[in-house]
Amino acid sequence: MSEHHKVDKSHEAAVTDRIMFGFLVYLMTDLLMFAVLFATYAVLRNNTLGGPGGAELFSPQLALTGTLLLLTSSFTCGIGMIGAREGRRNKVLAWFGITFLLGLAFLGLELYEFAEFIHEGHTMTTNAFLSSFFTLVGTHGLHIFSGLVWLGILMAYVVKRGLTSTMVRKLALMSLFWHFLDIVWIFIFTFVYLGAFV
Amino acid sequence: MSKHSEHGSTKSYVVGFILSLIFTLVPYYLVVNMTLAGTTLWVAILGIAVLQMAIQLLFFLHLGRGPKPLYNIVFFFATAGVIVITVGASLFIMNNLYRNMSPEESTRRLAQKENIAQIGGEETGACAQNKNSYIITIQDGMADPNLVEAERCDTLTFFNKDSETRVIRFGVYPAQESYGGEFEVVLDDARPETITLNQEGEFMFYDERDLGVSGSFNVE
Numbered sequence: 001m002s003e004h005h006k007v008d009k010s011h012e013a014a015v016t017d018r019i020m021f022g023f024l025v026y027l028m029t030d031l032l033m034f035a036v037l038f039a040t041y042a043v044l045r046n047n048t049l050g051g052p053g054g055a056e057l058f059s060p061q062l063a064l065t066g067t068l069l070l071l072t073s074s075f076t077c078g079i080g081m082i083g084a085r086e087g088r089r090n091k092v093l094a095w096f097g098i099t100f101l102l103g104l105a106f107l108g109l110e111l112y113e114f115a116e117f118i119h120e121g122h123t124m125t126t127n128a129f130l131s132s133f134f135t136l137v138g139t140h141g142l143h144i145f146s147g148l149v150w151l152g153i154l155m156a157y158v159v160k161r162g163l164t165s166t167m168v169r170k171l172a173l174m175s176l177f178w179h180f181l182d183i184v185w186i187f188i189f190t191f192v193y194l195g196a197f198v
Numbered sequence: 199m200s201k202h203s204e205h206g207s208t209k210s211y212v213v214g215f216i217l218s219l220i221f222t223l224v225p226y227y228l229v230v231n232m233t234l235a236g237t238t239l240w241v242a243i244l245g246i247a248v249l250q251m252a253i254q255l256l257f258f259l260h261l262g263r264g265p266k267p268l269y270n271i272v273f274f275f276a277t278a279g280v281i282v283i284t285v286g287a288s289l290f291i292m293n294n295l296y297r298n299m300s301p302e303e304s305t306r307r308l309a310q311k312e313n314i315a316q317i318g319g320e321e322t323g324a325c326a327q328n329k330n331s332y333i334i335t336i337q338d339g340m341a342d343p344n345l346v347e348a349e350r351c352d353t354l355t356f357f358n359k360d361s362e363t364r365v366i367r368f369g370v371y372p373a374q375e376s377y378g379g380e381f382e383v384v385l386d387d388a389r390p391e392t393i394t395l396n397q398e399g400e401f402m403f404y405d406e407r408d409l410g411v412s413g414s415f416n417v418e
Contacts, residue, residue: 020270021269021270021273024270024273024274025273028273028274028277031277031281032277032280032281032284035280035281035284035285036284036288038285039284039285039288039289040288042285042288042289043288043289043292060226060229060230064222064223064226067222068219068222071215071218071219071222072215074218074254074258075211075212075214075215075218075258078206078211078214078258079208079211082206082207082208082211176259179254179258179259182254182258183251183254183255186222186247186250186251186254187247187251189222189247190225190243190244190246190247191244191247194225194226194229194243195240195243197229197230198229198235198236198239198240198243
């Protein structure tokens with residue numbers, strides 16, 4: 001019985017390793033896509049066709065607020081993951097719930113910024129700078145949106161089925177994705193938003 | 199072995215979070231307060247961003263901790279290499295392309311060289327006739343005079359009397375601005391090089407290899 005249990009455990013660990021590696025491959029290809037978008041933005045950021053550039057358009061306070069929201073959500077996501085490994089369902093729901101709300105606030109802030117720009121006539125088709133800006137930041141926002149949908153579904157499953165080992169693994173992948181998005185955002189914050197004022 | 203060693207404890211998340219906050223606020227205030235400027239500021243904020251990434255990889259993602267397969271790390275660094283090549287090479291190629299093929303710059307350069315006063319009814323800024331000549335002599339690592347007051351269509355000659363080759367760039371170091379479509383004036387040993395002052399304004403120049411050589415010229 002105990003022998004059988006041991007084999008089962010190592011089999012599960014091997015499966016987890018494989019899944020983790022597969023997910024890492026996905027994250028790295030995603031990172032490559034962001035790298036290309038960053039390069040595009042770096043090349044086109046001064047091509048404003050005589051219109052206002054980043055220094056006139058961006059609000060550093062807004063960018064900082066977004067960064068702090070996302071950073072905090074990455075932290076609460078980590079704490080939620082500790083809860084998942086301890087098997088504490090309520091801790092998981094509470095901390096991932098906070099993560100969800102912070103992510104939602106971040107996305108709201110980003111959409112507000114986009115809406116302001118478009119309202120003032122600075123759209124994706126205005127110039128190359130704005131095309132690359134909307135593509136880069138918008139792609140990140142789309143990832144955040146997908147992450148929120150994913151997190152919402154996982155939380156619904158936790159409520160319905162409890163914290164099974166498969167569930168913990170899925171939450172671990174989700175939190176990996178969330179930390180990844182946080183790291184990508186650090187570079188958007190630094191290079192796109194702060195960089196506009198250098 | 200504690201089960202936290204691989205996945206991180208609450209403490210590691212709290213420490214990582216506090217460090218991340220510091221490394222977010224520091225570049226923000228550096229930029230907002232204009233404590234530094236130009237390349238120094240760029241290096242500072244991008245350096246802090248890389249540190250921030252390292253912090254998150256260590257404290258949030260626990261990179262390199264626990265018995266994880268080696269190929270994870272190898273794959274991670276391989277991707278980092280591909281990214282450096284993709285981003286670095288794109289910037290390098292596009293920058294070269296801009297400097298050598300930008301229509302604005304090459305039109306202006308061509309118009310000056312071939313003395314084309316108008317293209318399609320628009321003034322190119324090229325001077326048909328040159329007026330006064332000014333000479334800046336560079337000797338013993340000094341430019342003399344280091345300020346020239348000129349009028350449009352005067353000429354300015356750089357005369358290098360030192361034995362080393364000088365590369366005169368426009369703007370304030372490390373900027374690489376263009377003047378009249380030229381990004382740099384290369385001065386070989388004891389050879390003068392003349393530019394036509396066809397662009398109005400106040401300009402600075404410096405020797406890219408010897409920053410002691412610098413000065414300015416105003417064109418009215």
